[in-house]
Amino acid sequence: MNSPVAHWGSRELRKHLDDLVRDPERPQTCPLKCPMDLMGRIRVWLAAEDGSLVAYGFGGQRIVLPARSVGEVHTVNAFRAGGFRHGPALLVLDHERRLLLRASGRWETYGELALICRAAKVPTPTHLVTTLKPRASRRSGGRQPRRNTTLIPRFKKAPGYRKLRVNPRGRTLRVLAQGLLFLLTIGLGALLGAVPAVALPEWTGAVRTLIGIAGVLLGMMGGSWVGAALLHLIADAVRWSVTSWAAGTAAPGRRFFRRRERSGAWSVAAGLGVVALVAALIGWGPGVGIASLTHGLRDSSLVAELRAQGVSVPGLLIDVQQSTAGSDGDVTVTDVPTLAFLGWRATDPSIGGRPLPLDAADPAGTREPETVVFLPSDPQVAAAGQQISGSVWHGAPTANLITGGLFTLVLPPVLWLLVLRARRLRWRRAKGMVEDLTG
Numbered sequence: 001m002n003s004p005v006a007h008w009g010s011r012e013l014r015k016h017l018d019d020l021v022r023d024p025e026r027p028q029t030c031p032l033k034c035p036m037d038l039m040g041r042i043r044v045w046l047a048a049e050d051g052s053l054v055a056y057g058f059g060g061q062r063i064v065l066p067a068r069s070v071g072e073v074h075t076v077n078a079f080r081a082g083g084f085r086h087g088p089a090l091l092v093l094d095h096e097r098r099l100l101l102r103a104s105g106r107w108e109t110y111g112e113l114a115l116i117c118r119a120a121k122v123p124t125p126t127h128l129v130t131t132l133k134p135r136a137s138r139r140s141g142g143r144q145p146r147r148n149t150t151l152i153p154r155f156k157k158a159p160g161y162r163k164l165r166v167n168p169r170g171r172t173l174r175v176l177a178q179g180l181l182f183l184l185t186i187g188l189g190a191l192l193g194a195v196p197a198v199a200l201p202e203w204t205g206a207v208r209t210l211i212g213i214a215g216v217l218l219g220m221m222g223g224s225w226v227g228a229a230l231l232h233l234i235a236d237a238v239r240w241s242v243t244s245w246a247a248g249t250a251a252p253g254r255r256f257f258r259r260r261e262r263s264g265a266w267s268v269a270a271g272l273g274v275v276a277l278v279a280a281l282i283g284w285g286p287g288v289g290i291a292s293l294t295h296g297l298r299d300s301s302l303v304a305e306l307r308a309q310g311v312s313v314p315g316l317l318i319d320v321q322q323s324t325a326g327s328d329g330d331v332t333v334t335d336v337p338t339l340a341f342l343g344w345r346a347t348d349p350s351i352g353g354r355p356l357p358l359d360a361a362d363p364a365g366t367r368e369p370e371t372v373v374f375l376p377s378d379p380q381v382a383a384a385g386q387q388i389s390g391s392v393w394h395g396a397p398t399a400n401l402i403t404g405g406l407f408t409l410v411l412p413p414v415l416w417l418l419v420l421r422a423r424r425l426r427w428r429r430a431k432g433m434v435e436d437l438t439g
Helices: 010-021 112-120 171-199 206-247 264-309 396-438
Strands: 045-049 052-057 061-066 072-076 079-081 084-086 089-093 098-104 126-128 132-135 147-150 154-163 311-325 331-341 344-347 367-375 378-384
Touching (some): 045 112, 052 098, 052 112, 061 098, 171 206, 206 264, 264 367, 264 396
Parallel strands (some): 079 154, 098 154
Antiparallel strands (some): 052 061, 072 089, 079 084, 311 367, 367 378
């Protein structure tokens, strides 16, 4: 039982369990998910020894239950004890249906538990059903709403009750340390991913926001990968160090520091990432490109009209604060750049992707002199002279059109990549089903 184990697949685990039950003299079994120590050795198992039921746990724990003290042996998906609900476990009861032993985990696999009970001369194990059973009223023809009744057994603890240690000591601290490591790597990755967007100037427009979002997401994914790689590296280093210390010489590194197979979780994450990338390309490719083109044409029409029919007068750029009340009663104040001229006030239009900027230190105190161009027939149609002196196709509109076109061109290859991943996933599932049927 204590032989080194590097990795357990479903086929290897089944072969191991089959080997255990082949010895009728000393049958042994372990949970479906074999609890192992850092060196890959199984530390939790159940055995029949000298007519007794014996359970082994972490820390050298050994619990012996004489056959005469055992009244029932059950496996459950859920049960209650001491006022709390617990998950899957192996339960050993005395003759008064009180708990003698609790071993968390799923033990009802391949029937080896029955062989152990037979060898230890204790009652045959049974599985207690703990599901939600729907009930309906028969008097009303079953038309009343159904009511769910939970069938979860409840047990009291017997004197001398023992709980098998299925997890090593310090597991909580290890989980907290792993979580802290992941938070640090993910946070650092998100910070590094946001740097390119922060470094870009504001005139790059919507592409700056896109780069920021994509950079943060990619940084978080990269940070999680780095965290997982560091955890594997630390575990491999500890195994190598312990083995080298026990052997009195340096152990071969290839047996410990090995390249790991890609897990299913990373494949699913990569597939979801490609799907999200397709959605982003659709929104930020054709979407941003068409919106920028529409806004650019509208701005060009406004600039052409003001150049042909507008009148230039001196004016001021000021701040007009607008207050809006939300449904919760909170009031939001918005600073709106406004052109003041000849007793009129007109909201400054967003030509070229943005209106004229207000004083960042004191927006309400902004009073910048500007040459204002307005239509005599409609003074509310106005803009600053500097906004219509050059082309509207500069800054953000140009950047948005270029990036929108590039993302639109990238969209077909990414869609083809998504199709290939879907086909590959279907092929792997089919291959796994064939291996299960022929294995």
